[in-house]
Amino acid sequence: MNTKTAQELALPVGVTLDRFIMHSQSAFPYATGELSQLLRDIALAGKIINREINRAGLVDIAGGNGTENVQGENQQKLDIVANIRFIRALKNGGEVCAILSEEDEDIIHTGNNHGKYVVAMDPPDGSSNIDVNVSIGTIFSIYRRITPINEPATMADFLQGGRKQVAAGYILYGSSTMLVYSTGDGVNGFTFDHSLGEFILSHKNICSPVRGSIYSVNEGHYNSYPDFVKTYITKCKAMNFSARYIGSLVGDFHRNLLKGGIYLYPSTKKDPKGKLRLLYECYPLAFIAEKSGGKATDGFGSILDIIPDSFHQRSPVYIGSAEMVDEVV
Numbered sequence: 001m002n003t004k005t006a007q008e009l010a011l012p013v014g015v016t017l018d019r020f021i022m023h024s025q026s027a028f029p030y031a032t033g034e035l036s037q038l039l040r041d042i043a044l045a046g047k048i049i050n051r052e053i054n055r056a057g058l059v060d061i062a063g064g065n066g067t068e069n070v071q072g073e074n075q076q077k078l079d080i081v082a083n084i085r086f087i088r089a090l091k092n093g094g095e096v097c098a099i100l101s102e103e104d105e106d107i108i109h110t111g112n113n114h115g116k117y118v119v120a121m122d123p124p125d126g127s128s129n130i131d132v133n134v135s136i137g138t139i140f141s142i143y144r145r146i147t148p149i150n151e152p153a154t155m156a157d158f159l160q161g162g163r164k165q166v167a168a169g170y171i172l173y174g175s176s177t178m179l180v181y182s183t184g185d186g187v188n189g190f191t192f193d194h195s196l197g198e199f200i201l202s203h204k205n206i207c208s209p210v211r212g213s214i215y216s217v218n219e220g221h222y223n224s225y226p227d228f229v230k231t232y233i234t235k236c237k238a239m240n241f242s243a244r245y246i247g248s249l250v251g252d253f254h255r256n257l258l259k260g261g262i263y264l265y266p267s268t269k270k271d272p273k274g275k276l277r278l279l280y281e282c283y284p285l286a287f288i289a290e291k292s293g294g295k296a297t298d299g300f301g302s303i304l305d306i307i308p309d310s311f312h313q314r315s316p317v318y319i320g321s322a323e324m325v326d327e328v329v
């Protein structure tokens with residue numbers, strides 16, 4: 001009989017997100033625990049959205065809602081649901097004084113004026129993919145407020161620039177659900193264990209490969225890309241690279257982060273400033289890219305160095321493995 005040791009019979013579950021956050025916080029003797037609580041609130045919102053997504057085929061949550069968001073884009077039902085879920089979780093958590101969301105024109109004041117943080121977020125990114133059971137994501141970016149405590153947050157709190165992010169990350173609702181985040185010191189990934197209802201550390205200290213052989217771009221728009229992008233795409237083909245494009249930024253970024261590759265969303269004739277939003281799509285993913293050893297540029301310099309001037313501004317983005325990003329520009 002093939003007997004097992006007691007250890008083999010009861011393998012450890014692993015490190016839960018809560019324990020990881022607590023352990024990371026203890027490295028900073030003066031940390032007050034507020035950022036830790038905020039990360040937990042984001043994880044909770046992620047679990048709730050994960051639940052909504054998992055039953056999307058069964059309840060009336062998939063598809064368009066017949067409304068438009070602030071960008072004039074058709075809103076999916078899930079855009080509305082995830083936005084409400086996130087705002088509620090952050091309001092109830094108490095650490096955030098204001099929120100900027102892709103779905104709302106202006107900042108949302110949570111009523112917690114003592115909260116030290118503001119959060120910019122894209123609650124469901126790539127939400128049209130939900131109808132066809134394809135991965136979508138949530139992207140978030142956290143700043144320490146610069147307006148005085150107990151006063152209402154203002155635009156200035158959100159327009160500090162990408163280098164001022166104190167933490168950023170994403171949740172990927174894919175074949176499994178993952179939370180990936182960084183507080184500036186490395187990037188770690190946690191996989192959601194449904195049976196426990198916990199995120200468990202599964203990808204410790206993620207390091208972006210310096211190069212890879214995947215390029216992710218919507219080639220349907222090829223004719224309207226700048227020449228340097230066309231040249232780079234031709235080079236990728238000449239090198240027999242694999243083209244992989246889900247049309248769900250978090251999924252495309254995550255794959256390339258693990259395997260090595262580059263994601264490109266250039267300016268086009270239709271979107272001369274690019275399509276993706278600087279504050280809640282480009283900045284947070286650029287933060288993760290840089291903290292894992294990768295790069296992110298708008299074609300001129302690091303995405304994180306762009307000085308923002310409005311909440312919903314857009315930017316071209318070339319992001320992923322460092323050497324590939326260098327080559328494209």
Ligand code: AHM
Binds near residue numbers: 122247248249252
């Ligand atoms: P959304 O924020 O409205 O969901 O749009 C962002 C999405 C990204 O997830 C994705 O990478 C991109 O738009 C795809 O755009 P396109 O269909 O033009 O290739």
Ligand code: MG
Binds near residue numbers: 102122124125126
């Ligand atoms: Mg988006």
